Amino acid sequence: MKKILLIDDDKEICKELSDILRYEGYRVDTLNNGMEGADAIIKGTYNLILLDLKLPGLTGFDILKSARKNNPELKIIVLTGRPLINESGRGIACINAEEEFLLKKADFVINKPFAVEDLLHKIKNT
Amino acid sequence: MDKLRKTARKNNEEALVLDRIIEQKTRELDRTKKELKLAKRLSDIGTLAATVAHELRNPLAVIKIALYNIKRKNINKALDNHVLSIEEKIAETAVIINNLLNYSSIKKPDYKNVNFNQLIIAAIDSVRKRVESSGVNISFNTKLKNSFMMDADPFQIKEVLVNIIYNACQAVEERKGRVAVFSETKSNYLIIKIIDNGAGIKKSELKDIFKPFYTAKSKGIGLGLTICDEIVSMHKGSLRVESKKGKGAEFTIKIPVREGKAA
Numbered sequence: 001m002k003k004i005l006l007i008d009d010d011k012e013i014c015k016e017l018s019d020i021l022r023y024e025g026y027r028v029d030t031l032n033n034g035m036e037g038a039d040a041i042i043k044g045t046y047n048l049i050l051l052d053l054k055l056p057g058l059t060g061f062d063i064l065k066s067a068r069k070n071n072p073e074l075k076i077i078v079l080t081g082r083p084l085i086n087e088s089g090r091g092i093a094c095i096n097a098e099e100e101f102l103l104k105k106a107d108f109v110i111n112k113p114f115a116v117e118d119l120l121h122k123i124k125n126t
Numbered sequence: 127m128d129k130l131r132k133t134a135r136k137n138n139e140e141a142l143v144l145d146r147i148i149e150q151k152t153r154e155l156d157r158t159k160k161e162l163k164l165a166k167r168l169s170d171i172g173t174l175a176a177t178v179a180h181e182l183r184n185p186l187a188v189i190k191i192a193l194y195n196i197k198r199k200n201i202n203k204a205l206d207n208h209v210l211s212i213e214e215k216i217a218e219t220a221v222i223i224n225n226l227l228n229y230s231s232i233k234k235p236d237y238k239n240v241n242f243n244q245l246i247i248a249a250i251d252s253v254r255k256r257v258e259s260s261g262v263n264i265s266f267n268t269k270l271k272n273s274f275m276m277d278a279d280p281f282q283i284k285e286v287l288v289n290i291i292y293n294a295c296q297a298v299e300e301r302k303g304r305v306a307v308f309s310e311t312k313s314n315y316l317i318i319k320i321i322d323n324g325a326g327i328k329k330s331e332l333k334d335i336f337k338p339f340y341t342a343k344s345k346g347i348g349l350g351l352t353i354c355d356e357i358v359s360m361h362k363g364s365l366r367v368e369s370k371k372g373k374g375a376e377f378t379i380k381i382p383v384r385e386g387k388a389a
Contacts (some may be wrong), residue, residue: 010188112186112187
């Protein structure tokens with residue numbers, strides 16, 4: 001069974017999304033703080049991280065950087081409301097070069113609001 | 127004395143030339159100031175759009191996920207219609223946010239070699255999904271060969287097509303509405319026409335419909351056609367509309383055929 005860690009400062013997203021993921025048969029932990037998220041990734045045995053970018057403590061970019069350094073095999077899907085990609089999937093000028101470089105290290109980047117079916121499909125195939 | 131007069135005249139002439147240069151430079155400076163002001167305003171709009179988009183996308187995501195849960199747990203079929211209404215409004219809101227973002231961040235086309243018939247069909251399919259409950263009929267006819275390829279930014283052009291075709295579907299009456307899409311090449315130009323039998327556009331509104339933030343509809347912020355016009359212009363083409371109130375509208379996209387230059 002896939003073990004998922006969802007890191008998002010929006011408690012309602014954590015509540016609603018974890019409900020769906022548990023129903024789909026995944027084990028899910030949720031955290032609302034970047035620092036706690038980074039710790040949990042180091043200590044935990046997660047197969048997949050669902051990661052918001054705007055977080056208190058450490059940002060999603062910081063977590064992405066440290067997670068890739070310590071555990072290159074870990075699957076990471078970024079879920080963000082930041083206008084990083086438009087419908088075409090091409091970057092628009094709201095992130096700097098370093099952030100763009102870091103984002104490429106994620107397995108997928110999904111813009112909010114997303115279709116739940118699309119996320120479930122990606123989780124299943126990641 | 128003559129020499130003095132001559133020098134005075136020469137000085138006067140030089141002063142006049144200098145005056146003209148100063149006037150010209152002042153005008154240039156004013157123009158640059160205005161351009162800078164406009165650039166700053168557009169940059170402010172971009173920053174505002176990015177901030178607002180982020181702040182709205184998060185709650186919108188929660189609503190959408192919560193709705194998925196409601197649908198999953200819903201045993202009362204009488205609620206289905208209400209759920210569908212909320213879903214449609216979420217989609218509309220997401221489009222408004224994307225339009226605002228796209229307007230503030232239109233980039234130069236990223237040229238790819240594109241099969242245009244496939245691109246048009248993909249755009250029509252995308253609109254059909256959004257309007258399927260309205261019963262609007264969208265047809266497609268083409269004089270292009272199935273194998274016709276040319277260089278264009280596929281994502282930008284699809285956005286233009288989706289925008290205009292969706293507008294056309296909104297302009298027509300439910301069930302009786304017809305939207306026809308047609309494509310051909312003429313004199314080395316690719317021409318795509320989107321024709322509807324809807325309410326048409328008033329003559330007085332025709333000159334304004336491509337202006338930013340202008341909208342004659344009760345919904346939207348009036349950026350869709352501005353973005354379309356901008357994208358087509360960046361492909362060195364033109365976007366024209368012909369319409370009469372009550373007689374439908376005909377949008378024509380005309381782009382020079384560009385082959386084999388895509389990276």
